[in-house]
Amino acid sequence: MNRPEELIKKIYEKQGEIKDVFFTACGGSLVDLYPGYYFVNAESETMHSHWLTAKELIVTPSKFLKKGALVILCSHGGNTNETVEAAKLAKERGAAIITMTHNPDSICAKDDMNPIVYSWEDDTDEKERPQGIVMRILNELLKLQEPGYKKYEAILDGLDKVDGIVLAAKKKVKNRTWVFAEKYFAESFLYIMGSGASYSQAYGFSICSLQEMQWMDCCYLHTGEYFHGPFECTDEDHLYILLMGTGAARVMDERALTFLQKYGKKYEVIDAEELGINAIDASVNEYFCPILFYAMSVAYRTGLQDKRRHPLDMRRYMGVVKY
Amino acid sequence: MNRPEELIKKIYEKQGEIKDVFFTACGGSLVDLYPGYYFVNAESETMHSHWLTAKELIVTPSKFLKKGALVILCSHGGNTNETVEAAKLAKERGAAIITMTHNPDSICAKDDMNPIVYSWEDDTDEKERPQGIVMRILNELLKLQEPGYKKYEAILDGLDKVDGIVLAAKKKVKNRTWVFAEKYFAESFLYIMGSGASYSQAYGFSICSLQEMQWMDCCYLHTGEYFHGPFECTDEDHLYILLMGTGAARVMDERALTFLQKYGKKYEVIDAEELGINAIDASVNEYFCPILFYAMSVAYRTGLQDKRRHPLDMRRYMGVVKY
Structure with missing residues (x-):
């Protein structure tokens, strides 16, 4: 099972500098990605941030969707067509992906999706849910990539x-x-x-x-x-x-x-x-x-x-x- | 009076490569900037595109709001507080600005705002209104900056x-x-x-x-x-x-x-x-x-x-x- 912190380190080591982060999903899962989008936009001096519904990414992909981009996706049930297709497109274009899902038996949980399978029980800790996981990923990424990043400990404390x-x-x-x-x-x-x-x-x-x-x-x-x-x-x-x-x-x-x-x-x-x-x-x-x-x-x-x-x-x- | 085509050429000559385009305004004027945002996102391989209400740009400015950025603003009445403040912030940070307004006597029409004063009569041609002006600016910019840009003539024809x-x-x-x-x-x-x-x-x-x-x-x-x-x-x-x-x-x-x-x-x-x-x-x-x-x-x-x-x-x- 992938842990967010290790997964992003692995991607960063393989991919090198991340220049663009795309946050894409559908409906409620798209909602969960917005705070990460906003955080990157507000805090990062090296990364551009994109947030859009998966189908729009598919029909009008940015030319920055390529090597050097990280695409963070989420599908609770794990088989949402548009999200699966967006992940496929991102990979074809050379971007790295991370896919969150609650369903361990879904397409989004397959190895090549770089899945993070999350719990969704009444007592699941907030840092193990999508919004928390996104913050964990981005906090590690900013620490790895930006020497001037000063909020690492504060984010950990918040989590x-x-x-x-x-x-x-x-x-x-x-x-x-x-x-x-x-x-x-x-x-x-x-x-x-x-x-x-x-x-x-x-x-x-x-x-x-x-x-x-x-x-x-x-x-x-x-x-x-x-x-x-x-x-x-x-x-x-x-x-x-x-x-x-x-x-x-x-x-x-x-x-x-x-x-x-x-x-x-x-x-x-x-x-x-x-x-x-x-x-x-x-x-x-x-x-x-x-x-x-x-x-x-x-x-x-x-x-x-x-x-x-x-x-x-x-x-x-x-x-x-x-x- | 500034013409869009000449203004963007002048800015480009002075500023050099544009890496980020921010589209910011309030309400109806913000609406008019979205097609430009979408166009840059879909067509450009050198520029990132940002679209947000002026107050949010002011309270959480992207770190890419600096030299190398172009900020396109619009205020019909020309004195909208948030838009004027956003323009000021953009200039302080070294970004170039272009400001559209209908009011020749407004703050947004002052020389240091790089104003484009547009007509808004029943018979004003669509290419002289904000949405048209934005497309004219961006079409010239893409032609100047991206040798591979192929839609210049088609956009002119559309206008x-x-x-x-x-x-x-x-x-x-x-x-x-x-x-x-x-x-x-x-x-x-x-x-x-x-x-x-x-x-x-x-x-x-x-x-x-x-x-x-x-x-x-x-x-x-x-x-x-x-x-x-x-x-x-x-x-x-x-x-x-x-x-x-x-x-x-x-x-x-x-x-x-x-x-x-x-x-x-x-x-x-x-x-x-x-x-x-x-x-x-x-x-x-x-x-x-x-x-x-x-x-x-x-x-x-x-x-x-x-x-x-x-x-x-x-x-x-x-x-x-x-x-």
Whole structure:
């Protein structure tokens, strides 16, 4: 079984300098790759970062998808067509790949995919799940490749602490999720907002937790973009969920909060600071907010499931019909 | 007054090789920069491409924002705080900038912003508007910098033809926009989908034309991602607008259409092929679809405005209150 740290060292020794990192997958797995994309973009002085749905990589591959590139993929079930095809294309072009999957019997778990098979149990430590694994890979890679990289120890510390933070946060919000569901279960539509690394969780909360698992209509918004159009919909009748992250991007979330406080009435704030993310060093804790927010999206969707009597695992198309 | 072609030549002569192109702005202006981002990503073998809202560039600037980078900005009114600040930061870091604005008296039109002041009249040719100007800049840049670049003439030809295509399409859809508004003006929510370079227009149609200008709730979706979550909301009661582009990405839009035909009932297809985009060479016409789709979003929102009696220019926050 490949361990992330050893796998990236092996790739680096064989491949030499990594110049581009592509993060590609589909849906919820693509969401899990965004914090890594954001981290490389913010921290690296040697690597360019790309994040896109697997099919778009296939139909319009960057010319930097070649030797010198590392492609990180993820497919929970391990047989997602687009992800498997993207991995194949990446290899054909000479890029190195790492593929995460939960399914040890899948295509993505085959040896030539450089697989990392992860657990996905209720008690699986956050650093053994995709978002944690991606941070472990990138932290090692930056240490190997960039002598000036100074956040190695802080990231390791964050990886050790984040599971405890998530556990405590889950307990803390349980009652809130019930109250939220009680108040808003019949709402026909809502907006979910975030920024920075956590923009991914506004997207994932929307497309996975609500659109897919609750058949609830919603829209994801970037808090920075909110003020350049979407805020015109805001009034006391509209429902918002605001994910407040940390780091330099937080100013955008704070501005959205101030606006909602003044002009809105129905909004739920999920604040990573209030939920304990500051136990991790301030220089890196923004990269761990999405792990926390994912757990919060699970908590809130579970509250909604129970109140709405709409099972999270019910599907009408995915795995049910051909498309 | 700076002409795009001369300006980029001047910058290239002074700056030397461009290694990174950043496209940054806010809201509708950010939308206009996406096709350029997508074009560089798809076509260039020497330049990396970045697209992000101006505030996020400011709070988390890439380390590649330095000498060797070109930053293309746009602000219609010319004084958007975040855009002005992003330009300032880019210059401080040694990057070259080009700033598009409609307002000759604005900060963005000052000499040190390398401004291109564009017209925005009903009869302004598409190649004189931001999306056209971006393509003109990038086409010259690729010709200057990449000896292997083969699409120069095809892009020039597209720039000459696109205005006529848009004019004809506007006439063609006029009745359709009335019928659409008549049927759906009271709809509480809709999804707007696209992919490739035209994903930007699904985003812009949503956040500008509907959320901002009609206070209508909606959500933008990528047709590639649609099948990995969001499609579970689809049924005969949900309304969709599907933008069908051209080029390699079209397969994703076609797949979404097939699905909507089978499981949906209320969907409006805006197909660039049917609207004449194929008059432009097939090797490049996908980059012109967003220009056409923008005009279509104007046509549809005007239909909605007239039926809903909600003036496109009515605002409750933007330019009205402090935030």
